[in-house]
Amino acid sequence: AQTVTQSQPEMSVQEAETVTLSCTYDTSESNYYLFWYKQPPSRQMILVIRQEAYKQQNATENRFSVNFQKAAKSFSLKISDSQLGDTAMYFCAFMKNNAGNMLTFGGGTRLMVKP
Amino acid sequence: DAGVIQSPRHEVTEMGQEVTLRCKPISGHNSLFWYRQTMMRGLELLIYFNNNVPIDDSGMPEDRFSAKMPNASFSTLKIQPSEPRDSAVYFCASSFDDGEREKLFFGSGTQLSVL
Numbered sequence: 001a002q003t004v005t006q007s008q009p010e011m012s013v014q015e016a017e018t019v020t021l022s023c024t025y026d027t028s029e030s031n032y033y034l035f036w037y038k039q040p041p042s043r044q045m046i047l048v049i050r051q052e053a054y055k056q057q058n059a060t061e062n063r064f065s066v067n068f069q070k071a072a073k074s075f076s077l078k079i080s081d082s083q084l085g086d087t088a089m090y091f092c093a094f095m096k097n098n099a100g101n102m103l104t105f106g107g108g109t110r111l112m113v114k115p
Numbered sequence: 116d117a118g119v120i121q122s123p124r125h126e127v128t129e130m131g132q133e134v135t136l137r138c139k140p141i142s143g144h145n146s147l148f149w150y151r152q153t154m155m156r157g158l159e160l161l162i163y164f165n166n167n168v169p170i171d172d173s174g175m176p177e178d179r180f181s182a183k184m185p186n187a188s189f190s191t192l193k194i195q196p197s198e199p200r201d202s203a204v205y206f207c208a209s210s211f212d213d214g215e216r217e218k219l220f221f222g223s224g225t226q227l228s229v230l
Contacts, residue, residue, distance in 0.1 A: 035218070042223070043204065043223055043224050043226075044221065044223055044224075045206065045208075045219075045221035047218045047219075050218060091157075091158065100146060100163055100165060100170060100171075100212055101146050101148070101210045101212055101219055102148065102160055102163055102171065103148075103158075103160070103219060104160070105157055105158040106157070107157045108157060108158075
C-alpha cells in the first residue's frame with residue numbers, strides 16, 4: 001500500500017514571498033503520478049499541478065512548481081510570489097499507474113498567506 | 116458542464132437516522148469515487164466505480180455504509196443507521212479513465228453532521 005506524508009501541518013508566508021510545502025511518499029511502484037490539490041475555505045478541491053514519475057523534468061504551472069526527487073520519494077511544491085488567494089489547505093496525492101484513477105492523499109498542510 | 120454536482124451541501128441528522136448523499140458526475144466520465152474527509156483521518160477513499168460497477172470498496176467503513184451507481188449519471192452513498200462518528204465531509208469525484216491518468220474532478224462535498 002502507498003502512503004503519503006506531509007510533515008508540515010501549518011505554514012505561513014508573507015504576501016509576494018516564496019514558500020515550499022513538503023511531501024514524501026512510500027511505494028514499491030516504478031510508474032505513478034503525483035498531484036498537489038488546493039482546498040480553499042469554500043471546500044472545493046482544485047488541482048494545482050501534476051507530475052508523472054517517468055518524467056524527470058519538474059512540472060510547472062505559472063507560480064507553482066514542484067521539486068520531484070524520485071530516488072528520495074520526495075515531491076515538494078513551491079509557490080512563488082504568494083498571493084492572499086493562495087491561503088488554503090494543500091494536499092499531496094499519489095496515484096498508481098494501473099489502478100484506475102484512485103488517489104491516496106497526505107494529511108494536508110494549512111497555508112496562510114499574510115498581507 | 117456544471118461539474119460534479121453533490122447534494123445536499125449540508126445535512127444535519129440525528130443518530131440512528133438514514134442518510135443518503137447524492138452525486139451527479141460530469142457527463143461522459145466513466146469513473147466515480149466517494150471520499151470522506153475528517154480532521155483525524157484526512158481524505159479517505161470509500162469506494163470506486165468504473166462503468167457503473169463497484170471496483171474497489173475496501174474503504175467502506177462497515178455494513179452501515181452502502182453505495183450504488185444505477186446509471187452513468189447518478190450515484191448515492193447511504194448510511195443506515197447513522198452515528199455521530201460518521202460526521203465528516205463526503206466528496207464525490209469523477210474522471211474519464213481511458214488508460215491515461217487524468218485528473219479527478221471533485222464536487223463541492225456534503226457536510227454531514229450526525230447529532
